[in-house]
Amino acid sequence: MATIKLKRGYDIALTGAAEPTIEDAPLPEAVAIKPPDFRGLIARPAVNEGDAVKAGTPLFHDKTFEQIKFTSPVSGIVVNVNRGERRAITEVIVRRDGDAVEQLQVADPAGGRDAVLATLLESGLFPFLVQRPLARLADPGVTPRDIFVAAMDTAPLAPTTELLLQGREEHFAVGVRALGALTSGSVHVASAPGTELPDLSATANAVVHRFEGPHPAGNVGTHIHHLAPIAGRADVVWTCSLKGVLAIGALFATGALDSSCVVAVCGDDAPKKRYVRTTIGARVDTVLGGEPSDPATVRYISGNPLTGTQITPAGFVGFHDSSVTLLPEVVAPRFFGHSLPGFNLASRSRTFMSTWLSPGKPTSMTTGLNGGERAFIATGIYRDVSAIDFHPEFLMKSIMAEDIPEMEGLGVYEIAEEDVALCEYICPSKIEWQEITRRGLELIEREA
Amino acid sequence: MKTLEKLLDKLETRFVKDGQHTKLYPAFDAFKTLAFVLPNRTTQGSHIRDAFDSKRMMVTVILALLPATAIGIYNIGYQRMVLLGLEMGFWELIGQGLLRFIPIIAVTYAVGLGWEFMFAVIRRHEVSEGFLVSGFLIALIVPPTIPLWQLVIAVSFGVVIGKEIFGGTGMNIFNPALVVRAFLFFAYPGQISGDVVWVVSDGVTQATPLAIAAEGAATPIADILSAQGFGFWESFVGLIPGSIGETSAIAILLGAILLLVSGVGSWRIMLSMLIGGVGMTLVLNAVAPAPGHFLALPVHYHLVLGGFAFALVYMATDPVSAAATNTGKYIYGFLCGLLAILIRTLNPVFPEGAMLAILFMNMFAPLIDYYVVRSNVKRRRARAGARAASTGSEPAAEGRA
Numbered sequence: 001m002a003t004i005k006l007k008r009g010y011d012i013a014l015t016g017a018a019e020p021t022i023e024d025a026p027l028p029e030a031v032a033i034k035p036p037d038f039r040g041l042i043a044r045p046a047v048n049e050g051d052a053v054k055a056g057t058p059l060f061h062d063k064t065f066e067q068i069k070f071t072s073p074v075s076g077i078v079v080n081v082n083r084g085e086r087r088a089i090t091e092v093i094v095r096r097d098g099d100a101v102e103q104l105q106v107a108d109p110a111g112g113r114d115a116v117l118a119t120l121l122e123s124g125l126f127p128f129l130v131q132r133p134l135a136r137l138a139d140p141g142v143t144p145r146d147i148f149v150a151a152m153d154t155a156p157l158a159p160t161t162e163l164l165l166q167g168r169e170e171h172f173a174v175g176v177r178a179l180g181a182l183t184s185g186s187v188h189v190a191s192a193p194g195t196e197l198p199d200l201s202a203t204a205n206a207v208v209h210r211f212e213g214p215h216p217a218g219n220v221g222t223h224i225h226h227l228a229p230i231a232g233r234a235d236v237v238w239t240c241s242l243k244g245v246l247a248i249g250a251l252f253a254t255g256a257l258d259s260s261c262v263v264a265v266c267g268d269d270a271p272k273k274r275y276v277r278t279t280i281g282a283r284v285d286t287v288l289g290g291e292p293s294d295p296a297t298v299r300y301i302s303g304n305p306l307t308g309t310q311i312t313p314a315g316f317v318g319f320h321d322s323s324v325t326l327l328p329e330v331v332a333p334r335f336f337g338h339s340l341p342g343f344n345l346a347s348r349s350r351t352f353m354s355t356w357l358s359p360g361k362p363t364s365m366t367t368g369l370n371g372g373e374r375a376f377i378a379t380g381i382y383r384d385v386s387a388i389d390f391h392p393e394f395l396m397k398s399i400m401a402e403d404i405p406e407m408e409g410l411g412v413y414e415i416a417e418e419d420v421a422l423c424e425y426i427c428p429s430k431i432e433w434q435e436i437t438r439r440g441l442e443l444i445e446r447e448a
Numbered sequence: 449m450k451t452l453e454k455l456l457d458k459l460e461t462r463f464v465k466d467g468q469h470t471k472l473y474p475a476f477d478a479f480k481t482l483a484f485v486l487p488n489r490t491t492q493g494s495h496i497r498d499a500f501d502s503k504r505m506m507v508t509v510i511l512a513l514l515p516a517t518a519i520g521i522y523n524i525g526y527q528r529m530v531l532l533g534l535e536m537g538f539w540e541l542i543g544q545g546l547l548r549f550i551p552i553i554a555v556t557y558a559v560g561l562g563w564e565f566m567f568a569v570i571r572r573h574e575v576s577e578g579f580l581v582s583g584f585l586i587a588l589i590v591p592p593t594i595p596l597w598q599l600v601i602a603v604s605f606g607v608v609i610g611k612e613i614f615g616g617t618g619m620n621i622f623n624p625a626l627v628v629r630a631f632l633f634f635a636y637p638g639q640i641s642g643d644v645v646w647v648v649s650d651g652v653t654q655a656t657p658l659a660i661a662a663e664g665a666a667t668p669i670a671d672i673l674s675a676q677g678f679g680f681w682e683s684f685v686g687l688i689p690g691s692i693g694e695t696s697a698i699a700i701l702l703g704a705i706l707l708l709v710s711g712v713g714s715w716r717i718m719l720s721m722l723i724g725g726v727g728m729t730l731v732l733n734a735v736a737p738a739p740g741h742f743l744a745l746p747v748h749y750h751l752v753l754g755g756f757a758f759a760l761v762y763m764a765t766d767p768v769s770a771a772a773t774n775t776g777k778y779i780y781g782f783l784c785g786l787l788a789i790l791i792r793t794l795n796p797v798f799p800e801g802a803m804l805a806i807l808f809m810n811m812f813a814p815l816i817d818y819y820v821v822r823s824n825v826k827r828r829r830a831r832a833g834a835r836a837a838s839t840g841s842e843p844a845a846e847g848r849a
Contacts, residue, residue, distance in 0.1 A: 229831055229835060230832065231829075231832035231833065299495060301495055305494065305495045306495070306496070307494070308495065325495075329489060330487040330488075330489055332487055333453060333484035333485060333486050334484060335452075335483065336483065336484070337484065337485030337499075338485055338503040338504040338507055339504070339507045342499060346496075346498065347499040348498055348500065349500035349711060350709065350710050350711040351504055351505075351508050351710045351711070351712060352500070365496045366496075367490050367495050368485075368487055368488065368489065368490070368497065369488040369489065369490050369497050370485060370497050370498065370499045370500070370501055371485065371488075371497075371501025371502060372488070372501070372502075374502045374574070374618060375617060375618025375619055376618050377502050377578075377767055377768055378502075378505065379767045379771075379772035379773070380716075380772065380774045380777065383773075383774065389827070389828060391773060391821050391824055393772065394772075394817075409825040409829075410825065411825075411828060414828075421493070421494050424493050424497075425494045425496065426498045427497075428498075428500050428501050429501075430497065430501065432492060432493050433493065434492070434493035434494065435492050435493055
């Protein structure tokens with residue numbers, strides 16, 4: 001087990017990290033499952049507003065793969081089925097009431113692919129599995145070549161793996177065992193060199209790898225690229241977040257659906273910065289504690305500042321997310337800001353004094369774009385922060401030109417939005433890299 | 449600061465939708481964003497963004513141009529004084545220089561930004577700050593005697609044909625400042641080359657060192673140049689006739705340090721162009737027919753004479769028209785340096801080869817990038833293929849979707 005050392009990348013040092021203690025958050029009044037959290041999903045509702053559901057009752061399922069069910073994390077009443085553009089479902093909200101649980105047939109994690117798969121589909125935990133290429137909801141009919149688990153996170157303010165794992169070592173080991181039944185290849189678990197992982201020897205095809213380096217060393221796309229790169233459209237692997245492995249492990253270890261999860265509450269404007277134990281899809285108020293802030297001055301983000309989703313103060317933690325970040329919205333213009341020395345501004349560029357005087361020092365950041373959108377001007381810097389060996393700005397240009405053969409050659413199958421988030425962060429032309437990537441992935445999904 | 453903010457806010461009402469001058473909003477926006485970094489919020493993707501933006505990039509380049517500008521302005525007056533045998537004080541020299549420099553840069557900016565604003569208004573996008581640098585560069589690479597009407601035509605050509613028809617800053621193939629220079633060179637050769645244009649002196653002849661060096665003789669060329677007043681140190685400091693900003697190697701060196709330290713200028717291009725130029729010079733020195741022949745001009749003279757240093761630091765490093773890949777930058781820079789010296793020495797009609805060499809390489813930059821990117825595509829494909837072969841695993845079946 002060699003350590004893979006990565007040089008290219010950049011760590012964004014932000015203030016507002018969560019204290020390394022886990023508290024129990026009050027039970028949420030409501031939870032929601034949000035179809036936009038899953039790319040490729042077309043949700044068909046299985047319940048109506050006003051229906052009573054148990055923990056584990058399907059709320060909706062996928063139109064393409066009907067066996068993929070999305071279940072309620074709690075028992076209660078469906079209060080809202082919200083719809084957005086073209087009547088696509090955006091969230092299904094359940095008000096928590098009672099603690100009735102659907103009885104599930106839970107297979108032995110070593111009981112073979114079909115049994116494990118059936119349990120995952122029935123329980124509503126299958127959606128934790130994301131397919132690469134295209135970073136979409138996995139297709140249960142495909143046996144993935146390998147499964148990748150990132151037991152590390154190098155994004156700014158990301159939760160630490162040790163805390164997410166604390167007390168749940170057995171769930172992790174069982175989760176990996178269940179995943180091991182799903183693939184004909186290996187379950188690749190990647191973590192930072194210092195992290196103590198539970199013993200995975202019970203899973204014959206589990207392999208542990210160590211990755212060291214600046215962000216995006218912790219991205220699963222980076223791990224796939226360095227361990228067993230994707231050869232093309234038909235070379236399917238699955239990925240599963242640490243949160244997913246723990247939920248799956250808890251199901252197989254206890255025989256019942258366990259919707260609890262740990263979420264880091266962080267960011268400069270978070271009232272209490274710490275880790276909380278809460279429920280999947282919980283409404284954010286109970287997670288945060290303290291008084292709600294004015295959304296005009298504070299941005300609520302489910303996830304980390306690079307890739308997270310903006311939510312309202314009455315919004316819900318995303319299905320895949322293990323953190324909630326509250327950042328100050330930018331309000332004041334900076335007079336002649338592009339020409340001043342910049343002693344306290346966060347930047348990778350050496351044109352700022354802060355890069356010289358206090359390198360790596362955590363800095364407070366707002367949601368400012370810090371400029372206006374331009375055509376690509378700077379060159380070479382994007383590759384310098386990409387852990388994948390590709391030419392990111394050329395890939396972006398091929399997506400903008402909708403040139404699919406070119407996109408394939410330049411590596412579109414190897415990436416998801418998060419893999420170019422750092423390019424977007426440093427981009428002096430303020431180009432929307434993640435949005436372009438999303439468009440490219442959707443184009444391929446449609447056309448190919 | 450607050451007052452300015454309020455004033456701009458008040459003015460903005462006239463430019464926003466349904467205001468009096470809605471169509472001119474890009475022009476207003478250009479001024480506003482020049483004064484302030486606006487509190488624009490991220491709307492999708494990453495919620496936080498680096499403080500670095502294209503304006504700061506351009507401002508850094510302009511800062512790096514200031515030493516060359518200062519010496520250039522002084523040198524305009526100084527050359528006039530030397531040639532006419534006058535006695536002038538420091539401030540008088542500066543005054544003489546400003547008298548020439550200010551109209552040149554004012555006309556360049558007025559014409560160039562005029563076009564930029566017009567295109568921004570028509571295309572309804574923000575005014576790009578690219579011309580702040582291009583305009584400055586143009587003013588520094590023309591002779592101080594350039595007729596302003598020629599500048600108007602050349603700048604128009606450079607901005608419209610050199611940049612805007614491709615889609616504006618970031619889309620252009622050629623460096624706009626060099627397009628201006630090339631246009632002047634071929635359209636009005638009498639005003640940008642020859643003996644009379646380099647010193648503001650009403651028609652008194654004064655050759656540039658490159659022109660002298662191109663004549664050739666039996667005595668070592670360095671001695672010939674020194675005898676004409678073009679010793680190495682004069683050329684290094686920059687008190688010799690030439691284009692306004694190009695003469696002082698030391699000022700350009702200061703600019704280079706700023707560009708390298710700030711990371712705004714590509715060290716790969718600068719280094720490889722230097723190597724290309726030095727290498728080519730050594731080859732030419734070896735085959736020079738006589739010690740007084742131009743081919744025998746030593747390396748350190750090549751570096752301080754003419755536009756080589758300026759082109760190396762400010763022109764070749766333009767990120768838009770140079771090669772974009774890091775590997776490509778080495779190739780691009782090396783060929784720029786090699787061609788610059790080759791054109792300069794072997795074609796006496798164009799003693800100023802660096803600018804033409806870079807324009808030429810601008811044309812090849814996309815091709816260089818193409819091959820660098822292709823090799824990356826191949827390498828990744830080979831890796832993925834090798835992995836599939838070594839594990840013996842077949843790619844999984846195609847999804848049913």
